[in-house]
């Protein structure tokens with residue numbers, strides 16, 4: 508099988524040199540996959556990344572708007588992964604590039620300041636969901652001076668745990684939190700990479716409440732709009748990027 512990706516556009520990613528049963532989509536029509544003549548937004552040396560991420564002292568709104576464009580352009584989509592009918596949104600290119608990684612944390616920090624300040628101010632605890640919520644949840648918590656607590660898939664945490672079952676875009680699962688991980692009355696921000704059906708985030712929110720925490724909001728990098736997952740959540744929701752307004756044609 509040939510290399511799944513044009514390395515001329517993504518020279519900084521070792522992943523692009525491997526073969527795969529689900530190559531990233533090549534069409535210019537997807538926002539997640541930049542056309543070949545465009546500079547690689549995930550490259551630390553390209554102009555878009557430099558202009559988007561290193562401009563000194565822009566207003567918070569302008570800075571957030573610029574970060575969103577650069578971050579969205581770095582995402583990749585894989586058709587029929589992990590099963591037919593799913594258009595998989597791959598956020599890993601963000602973490603492969605230190606500037607994008609920094610830009611993500613900055614964008615999320617600005618979003619929390621802008622979106623949640625009026626509701627509850629700063630969180631006491633950031634709760635990140637297994638597994639991709641662990642990629643940026645601890646970094647965001649550190650920036651905001653908050654604790655980080657994981658929600659894990661069943662059977663991974665020692666000691667007394669609370670458990671919640673949930674449905675997601677592909678299948679069902681169980682989440683757990685350690686029973687003493689959140690103190691009564693603590694303000695909790697639940698974070699994850701993607702909200703699809705909202706099942707995972709709703710289960711995490713229910714666990715936080717079982718422990719006595721107060722869910723001040725939910726924060727995601729990306730939202731699959733057509734699944735309307737935010738309707739399952741009963742606290743303010745903020746998503747940095749939007750995607751898939753309608754279900755993929757089969």
Ligand SMILES: O=P(O)(O)OC[C@H]1O[C@H](OP(=O)(O)OP(=O)(O)O)[C@H](O)[C@@H]1O
Pocket residue numbers: 636637638639640674675676677699700701702703704705706707708736
């Ligand atoms: O809104 P939902 O329909 O619940 O789907 C969103 C969840 O699905 C993905 O995780 P997944 O369970 O695939 O696990 P992973 O993070 O371990 O890959 C994603 O990272 C979210 O946690």
Ligand SMILES: Nc1ncnc2[nH]cnc12
Pocket residue numbers: 593594595596597675676677701703704731
């Ligand atoms: N379409 C999707 N892409 C990536 N992660 C997901 N989690 C649930 N649905 C997903």
